[in-house]
Amino acid sequence: MAYRINENECISCGACQPVCPVECISEIEGGKRKIDEATCIDCGACAGVCPVECIASVE
Template sequence: MAYKVNPDDCINCGACEGECPVECISEVDGHRFVNADECIDCGACAGVCPSDCINPE
């Protein structure tokens, strides 16, 4: 199961993008987006998110 960013809560800090081992997070329309096709479900992004807006789909 891939992780997903809730865009309403994302503060676009970029902490998650730097933590992703497969580089599947990018910025889209002012918030971060997880490419579900590339996500390996490690949860590293969710662990560093200061706004707790990244969760499993």
């Protein structure tokens, strides 16, 4: 499993990126963030800091 950012709800705050222990979150167009699901270790740190709760676990 991994986590995914809903790009339609992301507010481009960047809070998720510095808390990722494996650095699998990168900035994409418009300042939004994307998670590399192949690298994600499913720790949930990013989801815990997202102020708009747009990060969720996917199967």
